[in-house]
Amino acid sequence: MKLQQLRYVWEVTRHNLNVSATAQSLYTSQPGISKQIRLLEDELGVEIFARSGKHLTRVTPAGQAIVDLAGQVLRLAENIKQVAQEHSDERRGSLSIATTHTQARYALPPVIGEFTRKYPDVALHMQQGTPKQIAQMVSDGQADFAICTEALELFNDLVLLPCYRWNRCVLVPRGHPLAESGELTLERLAEQPLVTYVFGFTGRSQLDDAFRARGLSPNVVLTAADADVIKTYVRLGLGVGIVAHMAVDPELDDDLVAVEAGHLFESSVTKIGIRRGTFMRGYMYEFVKGFAGHLERDLVDAALAAGPRHEDGLFKDIELPVR
Numbered sequence: 001m002k003l004q005q006l007r008y009v010w011e012v013t014r015h016n017l018n019v020s021a022t023a024q025s026l027y028t029s030q031p032g033i034s035k036q037i038r039l040l041e042d043e044l045g046v047e048i049f050a051r052s053g054k055h056l057t058r059v060t061p062a063g064q065a066i067v068d069l070a071g072q073v074l075r076l077a078e079n080i081k082q083v084a085q086e087h088s089d090e091r092r093g094s095l096s097i098a099t100t101h102t103q104a105r106y107a108l109p110p111v112i113g114e115f116t117r118k119y120p121d122v123a124l125h126m127q128q129g130t131p132k133q134i135a136q137m138v139s140d141g142q143a144d145f146a147i148c149t150e151a152l153e154l155f156n157d158l159v160l161l162p163c164y165r166w167n168r169c170v171l172v173p174r175g176h177p178l179a180e181s182g183e184l185t186l187e188r189l190a191e192q193p194l195v196t197y198v199f200g201f202t203g204r205s206q207l208d209d210a211f212r213a214r215g216l217s218p219n220v221v222l223t224a225a226d227a228d229v230i231k232t233y234v235r236l237g238l239g240v241g242i243v244a245h246m247a248v249d250p251e252l253d254d255d256l257v258a259v260e261a262g263h264l265f266e267s268s269v270t271k272i273g274i275r276r277g278t279f280m281r282g283y284m285y286e287f288v289k290g291f292a293g294h295l296e297r298d299l300v301d302a303a304l305a306a307g308p309r310h311e312d313g314l315f316k317d318i319e320l321p322v323r
Helices: 003-014 019-026 030-044 061-088 101-107 109-118 131-139 186-190 204-213 227-235 282-291 297-306
Strands: 049-052 055-059 093-099 122-128 145-148 158-166 168-173 193-197 219-224 240-244 256-260 268-275
Touching: 003 019, 003 030, 003 061, 019 030, 055 061, 093 131, 093 282, 101 109, 101 122, 101 145, 101 227, 109 122, 109 282, 122 131, 131 145, 131 158, 131 268, 145 282, 158 297, 168 227, 186 204, 193 204, 193 227, 219 227, 227 240, 227 256, 282 297
Parallel strands: 093 122, 093 145, 193 219, 193 240
Antiparallel strands: 049 055, 145 268, 158 268, 168 240, 168 256
16 A cells, blocks of 8 residues: 555545546546556455446445545645654745635735745745635645634534634715614614625624524625625625625725624634644744734644644633734
């Protein structure tokens, strides 16, 4: 059994059993991958993949167990490389962050700016997607950190580090009735056409829960994953925007009025998700602390040691910052 064979099995599964796409991503040949998988199956005495002619059709039950273990072996092998790099050159390496547009656009720039000044020889990679997609990236080992608000708790192999609390505001054009009257209520909001986040993005679940608890049905006319898109359609008069407070730029958005809505919705918590078993290099701790100052190295280590769903008790007495 070779590490390369396990990598081929793992990557073929990730590419929806498409051997050609796998070969292209690994810069190798399709026949070479197929041959190595066959050799591994012969050695183990079981089929990892069911076939129809030359095509892989599904992962067998035994194959699924092998794929899962292959993923663990490959991650451990990567950890071995990270240990060696940490001891040979602690300021050189790479860091991959998977996050949403809101975090990439509004929360991360100052953190990344400071990090790259301090660690110019660390290659920083950022991938964007839905919260579920970015959590999957970290779970699969394609990224080191997932930074978002939603969906991380769906993945049992991720340790979650709470970073900060945030809430929402309502964006309207100047002169809009909501900008010139008394305190905002859910009832008044429910009467308006709303432009807000796609379900599963940026704390959308708290927004829906608030309306549901009052027996109200919001009139959502447009959803988007990007706060800038939401603001564009508010400017066009399509509706009233509901966005994360951090997504409002006083200078760039001076044609809009931000009406405080934090009293209407439960606050949301942005978290960093890290796959359990990840070897944390020194600069990775630095990035985490730069994003959330209370996440000292000892606290991160304690959370990783406690494992998924056991880290909550570590943070119960911590007052999270508000953004």
